[in-house]
Amino acid sequence: MIFAAVSAGLVLGFAAAWVNYRITCACMAKGSNTALMSVNFLHLLVDAAVMGGGVLAREALPFRYDVTLVVLAVALSIATIIFSFRTVRSGKQP
Numbered sequence: 001m002i003f004a005a006v007s008a009g010l011v012l013g014f015a016a017a018w019v020n021y022r023i024t025c026a027c028m029a030k031g032s033n034t035a036l037m038s039v040n041f042l043h044l045l046v047d048a049a050v051m052g053g054g055v056l057a058r059e060a061l062p063f064r065y066d067v068t069l070v071v072l073a074v075a076l077s078i079a080t081i082i083f084s085f086r087t088v089r090s091g092k093q094p
Helices: 002-030 033-059 065-090
Strands: none
Touching: 002 033, 002 065, 033 065
């Protein structure tokens, strides 16, 4: 059961980080100050929605949700760092 909880956390964390990455790419393509300022707020909404969904789904999950939430948070952080370095390393706007 721990493997399923870790797998679910990894999948959800990386999916949320990818959504954040796509939001960042879209806002960078616009190039306006308003779009760039709104990136942080949109990231917060995505992160809160994913973490909140994990908490609300605790009764429906057939495994330990606390392990899922911890792995989700760690995966979200690590994947966000990876996508950020990928954006900077490419040297161009995505």
